[in-house]
Amino acid sequence: MSKSIAYGEAGILNKKPSSKQLDCEVVIIGAGPYGLSAAAHLKSRGITVRVFGKPMDFWATKMPAGMLLRSPRVASTISDRGRTCALEAFEQATGTPPVKPLPLSTFVEYGQWFQRQLIPDLDTREVSAVERSNEGFSTILEDGTAVRSSRVVVAAGIGPFQRIPQVFHGLSTTQLSHCYAGTDIQAFSGKKVVVIGAGQSALESAALLHEAGAEVEILIRNRELRWIGGHPWLHNLGPISSVLYSQHDVGPAGISRMVAMPNFMRRLPLVLRDKIRKRAVRPAGSQWLRNRLMDVTTRVGGQVIEAKAAGTGVQLKLDGGSSTFADHVLLGTGYVVDISRFSFLPTQLLNDVRVMDGYPMLTSGFRSSLPGLHFIGAAAARSFGPLLYFVAGTEFASRELGAYIERNQANK
Numbered sequence: 001m002s003k004s005i006a007y008g009e010a011g012i013l014n015k016k017p018s019s020k021q022l023d024c025e026v027v028i029i030g031a032g033p034y035g036l037s038a039a040a041h042l043k044s045r046g047i048t049v050r051v052f053g054k055p056m057d058f059w060a061t062k063m064p065a066g067m068l069l070r071s072p073r074v075a076s077t078i079s080d081r082g083r084t085c086a087l088e089a090f091e092q093a094t095g096t097p098p099v100k101p102l103p104l105s106t107f108v109e110y111g112q113w114f115q116r117q118l119i120p121d122l123d124t125r126e127v128s129a130v131e132r133s134n135e136g137f138s139t140i141l142e143d144g145t146a147v148r149s150s151r152v153v154v155a156a157g158i159g160p161f162q163r164i165p166q167v168f169h170g171l172s173t174t175q176l177s178h179c180y181a182g183t184d185i186q187a188f189s190g191k192k193v194v195v196i197g198a199g200q201s202a203l204e205s206a207a208l209l210h211e212a213g214a215e216v217e218i219l220i221r222n223r224e225l226r227w228i229g230g231h232p233w234l235h236n237l238g239p240i241s242s243v244l245y246s247q248h249d250v251g252p253a254g255i256s257r258m259v260a261m262p263n264f265m266r267r268l269p270l271v272l273r274d275k276i277r278k279r280a281v282r283p284a285g286s287q288w289l290r291n292r293l294m295d296v297t298t299r300v301g302g303q304v305i306e307a308k309a310a311g312t313g314v315q316l317k318l319d320g321g322s323s324t325f326a327d328h329v330l331l332g333t334g335y336v337v338d339i340s341r342f343s344f345l346p347t348q349l350l351n352d353v354r355v356m357d358g359y360p361m362l363t364s365g366f367r368s369s370l371p372g373l374h375f376i377g378a379a380a381a382r383s384f385g386p387l388l389y390f391v392a393g394t395e396f397a398s399r400e401l402g403a404y405i406e407r408n409q410a411n412k
Contacts, residue, residue, distance in 0.1 A: 021134075021135045021148065022135055022136070022148050022149055022150060023050065023147045023148045023149060024048040024049060024050045024147065024148075024149050025047050025048045025049070025149060025150055025151065025405075025409065026042055026047060026048070026049045026050075026149055026150070026151045026152070026153060026405060027049075027050050027051075027052070027137065027139045027147055027149040027151070027152045027153070028042075028049060028050070028051045028052070028152075028153045028155055029052055029053065029127050029130070029139070029152065029153070029154050029155060029156050029344065030051075030052075030053050030154065030155035030156040030157055030377075031051055031052070031053035031054060031055045031056070031057065031115065031119075031122055031124075032053075032055075032056060032057070032058055032059065032111070032155065032157045032377075033056075033078045033111060033391045033394050034155040034157070034376045034377040034393075034394055034397060034398075035051055035053060035153075035155035035156075036051070036055065036078060036111065036114055036115050036118070036119060037078050037079045037080065037394035037395075037397070037398040038153055038155055038376060038394075038397065038398045038401055038402070039051045039118070039119045039122075040079075040080040040081065040085070040114075040118040040119065040398070041079070041080065041081050041398035041399065041401070041402035042398075042401070042402050042405065043118070043119070044080070044081040044082065044402075045081075045402050045405075045406045046406075047402070047405060047406065047409070049119075050123060050139075050147055050149070051119055051121075051122045051123065052122075052123050052124075052125055052126070052127050052139070052141065053122075053124065053126070053127075053156070054124050055111060055112050055115040055122060055124075056108045056111035056112055056115075058157050058158070058159050058180075059104065059107065059108050059111065060108045061182050062159060062180050062181060062182045063104055063179075063180065063182075063201075064179060064183050064185050064204075064205055064208055065104070065105070065185065066103075066104070066185065066208050067103075067104040067204055067205075067208070068101035068102065068103055068104065068204070068286075068288075069101055069102040069103075069104065069107055069391075070101070070200045070228070070286050071102075071248075071249070071390055071391060071392060072100070072247070072248075072249050073087065073098070073100050073102055074247045074248075075247060075248045075249060075250075075390065075391065075392035076102050076107065076391055076392075077391070077395075078110070078111060078114050078391060078394055079394040079395035079398050079399070080114070080118055080398075081398075081399075081402070084117075085113075085114045085117050085118055087102075087110055090109075090110045090113050090114070093113070094109075094113065096109070101286070101288060123141075125141045125142050125143060125145075126141070126142045127139055127140070127141060127142070127344045128140045128141060128142050128344060129344050129346055130152055130344055130345060130346070130349060130373075131346070131349070132349065133148060135148050135149075135150065136148070136149055136150035136151060136152075136372050137149050137150070137151070137152045137372060137373070139152060150372060151372045151373070151374065151405065152372065152373050152374070153366075153374045153375075153376060153401065154339075154342065154345075154373070154374065154375045154376070154379065155375075155376050155377050156342055156344075156377075157377060157378070158180065158335045158337070158377075158378050159180070160338075160341035160342060160343070161335035161336055161337055161338060161341060161378070162178040162180050162181065162331075162333075162335055163178075163331075163333045163334050163335050163336045164176075164178060164331060164333070165304075165331075165333060167304055167305065167306065167307050168304075168307050168329065168331065170307065170308070170309070171307055171309060171314060171329065172309070174312070174328075175309060175312070175313065175314050175328060175329065176307075176314070176328070176329045176330075176331065177328070177329075177330055177331070178330075178331045178333070179197075179201045179202065179205045179330055179331065179332045180201070180335065183205070183330060185205070185208045185209055185212050185214075186212050188209055188212065188214040188327070188328060189212050189213035189214060190213055190214070190215075191214055191215070191327040191328060192214070192215045192216075192217070192313075192325065192326050192327045192328075193209050193214045193215070193216050193217075193326060193327065193328050193329070193330055194216075194217045194218075194219060194314075194316060194324060194326035194328075194329050194330070195209070195216060195217070195218045195219070195329075195330045195332055196219050196220075196304065196329065196330070196331050196332060196333055197218075197220065197283065197331065197332030197333050197334070198218075198220040198221070198222055198225055198226065198283040198284070198285075198332075199283035199284065199285070199332055199334060200228075200284070200285055200286060200289075201332045201334070202218070202283075202330075202331075202332020202333075203218070203225070203285035203289050203293060203332070204285070204286075204289060205330055205332055206218050206293060206296055206332075207289055207292040207293055207296070209330070210292070210293070210295065210296050211292070216296045216297070217296075217297045217298075217299060217324060217326070218293075218296060218297065218298040218299065219299050219302060219304065219316075219318070219324075220283075220298065220299070220300050220301075220302075221301070221302070221303050222283070222300060222301070223300055223301050224300055225284075225285065225298065225300075226282070226283065226284035226285070227284055227285055227286070227287055227289075227290065228284045228285065228286050228287065229249075229286075229287055246259065246260030247260075248260055248387060248390065248392040250280055250281070250386055250387055250389075250390055250392070251276075251279065251280030251281075251386070252279070252280075255276055255279055255280050256280075258276060258385075259276065259280050259385050259386055259387050260387060262384035262385050262387055262388065262393070262396050262400075263364075263384075263400075265384055265385030265387075266362075266364075266383055266384050266385070270356075273382075273385065274382075276385065276386075277381060277382070277385055277386045280385075280386040281386045281389060283334075299318075299324070301320070302318040302319060302320050302322070303318065303319045304316050304317070304318060304319075305317055305318065305319045307329065310325065312327070313325055313326055313327045313328070314326050314327075314328070314329050316329070335378075336358065337358050337359050337378055337379055337381070337382070338358030339353070339355065339358060339359070339360055339375070339379055340355075340358070349370070349373075352369065352370045353368045353369055353370050353373065354368070354369040356382060357382070359379060359380075359381070359382035359383070360375045360379055360380075360383075361382075361383060362374075362375060362380055362383040362384070363383075364400070364404060365400060365401060365403075365404025365405070365408075366380055366384075366397065366400065366401050366404075367404070374401060376388070376397045376398075376401060377389075377393075377397070380397065384396075384397075
């Protein structure tokens with residue numbers, strides 16, 4: 001008896017799965033902005049989807065309460081295909097006053113509302129492992145349930161990617177934390193906190209700590225703090241400004257326009273793509289932080305070369321010979337993408353995924369080198385550019401992913 005066969009996306013001859021063998025066509029791992037947006041787009045195309053994860057969990061539990069979004073309002077909408085659940089629709093439906101900058105708490109509520117409207121069947125169980133099967137993939141959940149699909153989309157965010165420099169590895173969790181680890185700002189009232197870093201998360205955490213009554217010292221390697229939008233007049237040149245900047249406002253003049261075209265970015269040589277990516281997201285703070293940090297001590301041009309426990313606190317030695325003490329050190333040192341840190345991706349599966357410095361190498365449709373396995377969000381930024389670090393990237397990612405999967409459905 002002859003068997004039905006088809007060539008896989010990488011040109012490998014493989015068995016064509018029957019929809020009767022599958023629980024769904026696509027499994028999405030992660031229920032943050034990218035996972036929710038991708039699910040909404042795929043469902044609108046008639047593609048069966050299962051989404052796993054707690055909606056907006058990282059934003060709700062791993063970022064300091066009281067934070068404001070760096071992105072402008074226009075770039076803070078989670079994309080759905082009909083734009084029925086834009087940020088403005090949430091505000092109108094819930095009576096939430098529109099403000100800018102957008103509070104983190106409002107964005108979390110918006111994301112959870114988006115989920116209830118468009119993905120009401122979301123499954124909050126965590127994913128333990130992804131395994132290959134004859135049908136494509138078997139996604140193993142925390143309770144042992146296996147969900148069979150022809151594709152898996154990883155939209156699991158940056159939670160596992162915290163960057164903790166080696167010099168701090170000897171400190172305990174009571175002495176050291178990362179600003180993406182769910183720091184309780186109020187717990188440090190009356191204590192000395194040293195914040196390491198010069199980016200938005202570090203500087204806003206420092207402002208929140210200061211406002212909560214902590215004694216705060218910021219340590220940065222640069223000679224001065226950088227601020228986003230340092231040349232406001234460039235944004236007020238009418239049509240010329242629209243040529244220089246995209247509405248997403250990621251990156252300086254000119255670069256902002258290139259960043260807004262991820263397919264263009266993907267076709268650039270990697271060396272140039274990396275230069276643009278790093279320049280677009282170099283450490284800097286929003287202008288509205290400047291006044292909030294006026295009374296906060298900032299030590300510039302130094303780097304911590306030694307961090308030792310000193311009683312319950314920490315003694316820090318800097319490369320210039322000076323030192324400082326802290327009851328606690330808060331790292332605003334960002335994150336480093338490394339998909340091997342996704343605990344649900346086993347080594348035997350990762351061995352078939354081509355990577356570059358921890359990032360998966362992706363082609364059109366956000367495809368990895370393992371047919372049927374896709375990555376969206378920050379993990380895609382090395383291939384498609386820095387727009388994929390931001391909520392604004394959900395529109396491009398979900399549209400491209402959805403169109404590709406619809407064209408290549410297993411049983412078409």
